[in-house]
């Protein structure tokens with residue numbers, strides 16, 4: 322116990338005597354953690370954005386305008402019975418017209434030709450959502466069943482695959498950049514740790530030689546440097562929390578607004594639920610890698 | 626207490642530090658080791674606390690063969706041997722008390738023992754009233770006495786001193802030698818490496834003379850002859 326306290330005291334003295342180097346070390350560690358958190362946030366936003374868009378993928382099944390409603394309800398029931406179907410909603414001809422107008426609100430030609438027709442050209446419509454985008458071919462095929470095929474005028478597969486691909490592409494590129502940046506920062510941080518320990522050993526070489534001379538165990542000589550690595554990692558992690566959490570709180574509404582509803586991405590909520598584990602994991606990894614760098618520095622410069 | 630059997634030390638690539646040295650120091654003895662510069666005195670002294678390992682031969686301390694001592698056993702050895710060496714100075718930013726306490730702290734002694742032992746050893750070297758001073762505020766002789774106090778904290782059976790009076794004037798030199806004699810009278814085996822003719826001649830103790838890494842003379846009540 323006394324020994325442990327002494328080791329901590331020596332570690333703390335190392336940090337204070339080497340103040341500027343410790344500061345640089347903590348800064349580099351913090352940059353590493355910040356870029357890791359940007360990466361985490363980016364992943365989350367991309368994943369949830371893709372999920373959001375995937376959720377919008379649907380097949381519209383347009384029935385002939387003279388198909389009586391029970392037949393449409395039948396078809397809806399059949400589709401609901403399929404394992405691959407997540408949700409089926411029935412749209413009446415009036416609603417269908419509204420939807421169409423909305424979707425083509427900016428397309429003058431379409432709207433004008435709609436007016437020229439004079440009456441509602443739409444029949445009832447079923448909007449089918451699949452569990453997975455890959456299930457759509459199966460669903461479309463199922464509707465080719467003669468029982469329904471005659472009533473169905475058209476099937477329209479609103480393909481968001483392009484959008485999803487673009488999100489994927491962008492986020493993959495951003496992710497690669499983020500990983501690269503994190504790795505670079507981590508490497509710089511480790512070089513800085515290595516150098517800090519090296520300096521610490523040089524600054525304390527008289528103490529260390531005396532320690533060895535009077536019978537300090539090698540573990541006792543080394544422990545302060547390892548504790549120092551842990552303490553610096555801890556400080557960097559705490560600072561990262563202090564920067565990341567307010568930042569997330571600040572940008573969360575903006576991201577929410579970008580998609581249509583704060584609950585879609587909910588970065589803040591993610592950090593509220595997983596933040597502790599996330600930062601703890603970051604600290605553990607950072608401390609582990611720092612101790613490794615410390616170990617290398619000691620092996621090179623500390624002959625105990 | 627100390628036994629060397631045909632000990633040789635060759636520093637890489639081929640500098641001879643010691644050549645086939647055999648000697649036996651009995652418990653409680655006071656031995657001076659003299660010789661010209663570069664004859665292996667420091668090398669011999671370092672063998673005794675495993676700072677250097679012999680290239681050939683065997684070193685035994687208190688019945689413990691330390692020829693091939695494992696690294697993790699070295700601290701145990703050093704807690705039984707007091708060392709006064711010019712390379713191991715005082716820490717300028719610690720007080721006298723802290724410098725002495727440091728030796729106990731880092732070898733895991735409980736605080737209670739530190740509070741008890743440090744004043745004791747400072748008293749032995751007659752510096753118990755200067756515990757709060759910094760090394761810079763002491764004379765050379767006083768500083769060397771603090772170093773000796775520090776070497777005593779583990780109540781060593783052997784004290785190895787390499788040129789402890791090297792930078793000191795006559796009066797301070799005499800003080801240090803008297804101190805070593807006192808420590809020897811307490812029962813500690815003392816190995817003193819020195820250049821100082823007058824010190825050796827006044828001691829009237831055993832003198833081992835090295836030349837070219839070899840023992841050229843070993844006399845019970847010797848004189849300085851280099």
Ligand SMILES: Nc1ncnc2c1ncn2[C@@H]1O[C@H](COP(=O)(O)OP(=O)(O)O)[C@@H](O)[C@H]1O
Pocket residue numbers: 636637640641642660661662663664665666667668669
């Ligand atoms: N670490 C070392 N590496 C290489 N040569 C050394 C080393 N230490 C001492 N020597 C050489 O060994 C010989 C004995 O040195 P040393 O024991 O210091 O002599 P002394 O203390 O009698 O002056 C000298 O020639 C010295 O140059």
Ligand SMILES: [Mg+2]
Pocket residue numbers: 666667668787
């Ligand atoms: Mg010498």
